[in-house]
Amino acid sequence: MSTAGVLLQASALPPLEARILLMHVLGWQRTELITRDGEALSADSVARFEAFSQRRLKGEPIAQLTGKREFFGFDFEVTPDVLIPRPETELLVELALELIADVSNARVLDLGTGTGAIAISIAHSRPDARVWAVDRSSAALEVARANAARLLDKNTVTFVESNWTAKLDPSLLFETIVSNPPYIARDDPHLEQGDLRFEPRCALTDDADGLSAIRTIIETAPFMLAKNGALWIEHGYDQADAVRRLLQVRGFTDFRSMHDLAGIERCSGGLFTA
Known part of the structure; x- marks a missing residue:
């Protein structure tokens, strides 16, 4: 089961960038990364986060993503x-x-x-x-x-x-x-x-x-x-x-x-x- 916490811990991105991208994908506020940390995420959300992460790792600016x-x-x-x-x-x-x-x-x-x-x-x-x-x-x-x-x-x-x-x-x-x-x-x-x-x-x-x-x-x-x-x-x-x-x-x-x-x-x- 993928959760916000699991994705953030496994991410190759700097922690702040990973949090920004995950909030963008989920439409969550910063506090929700804490309060909903163990909530199961959909396969689509996980795939989108991973796709954004790969683009960021290739250099695309966070602001453009x-x-x-x-x-x-x-x-x-x-x-x-x-x-x-x-x-x-x-x-x-x-x-x-x-x-x-x-x-x-x-x-x-x-x-x-x-x-x-x-x-x-x-x-x-x-x-x-x-x-x-x-x-x-x-x-x-x-x-x-x-x-x-x-x-x-x-x-x-x-x-x-x-x-x-x-x-x-x-x-x-x-x-x-x-x-x-x-x-x-x-x-x-x-x-x-x-x-x-x-x-x-x-x-x-x-x-x-x-x-x-x-x-x-x-x-x-x-x-x-x-x-x-x-x-x-x-x-x-x-x-x-x-x-x-x-x-x-x-x-x-x-x-x-x-x-x-x-x-x-x-x-x-x-x-x-x-």
Whole structure:
């Protein structure tokens, strides 16, 4: 007889991953793995768990197997068409919310929205804000729109298919622009390791030095910023100095970098007053 306890003990996966997959297969909450530990499982459930386990052992990300990833307290739908939201990106949401804290009906732009995690989290925390979310991938925008419809009581996010700001109305001006662009260099070995192997390459790397998308955003963002508007960008662990220099050359003031919970300079940004 197969039970939850038996399957978890026999699994070749790390215990946390095995528990996540088994909860997904059974539709159980975490506490049920304890309270229903000895309950007999159907052959179908056992087969599904073993199939998911084999896929995970071959490297497929947990988020793609379960179809969701938690971000800023919400479960976002995840598909192979979008970047999997990471905890460190929550820093961008926190920064944006801090920047618009005293601004009524603030306008916020999320460039390269993917799942919509950043834009939707901001919109949920600030229902009065007007949020635009841009992505060049129509498939990613389908995922983002579905997430917005499910997670927002009132959808205040406008989704636009565009290569950065190219197709946005030039009369729009934003108090805050945030972006988690592709910033991994094309020759970075991490692209061939772990979860990154299964995520959309265009969301991970610019197929250049890792800074080309960031250069484009810093160059064009001032045309879309209101006076004293702010731009904040997530970047790689070793790119903070380069991003600060780009901000300075473009005319941003009060430019600085913020550390994530691991102590890494994860986001850099500044104000544009010109």
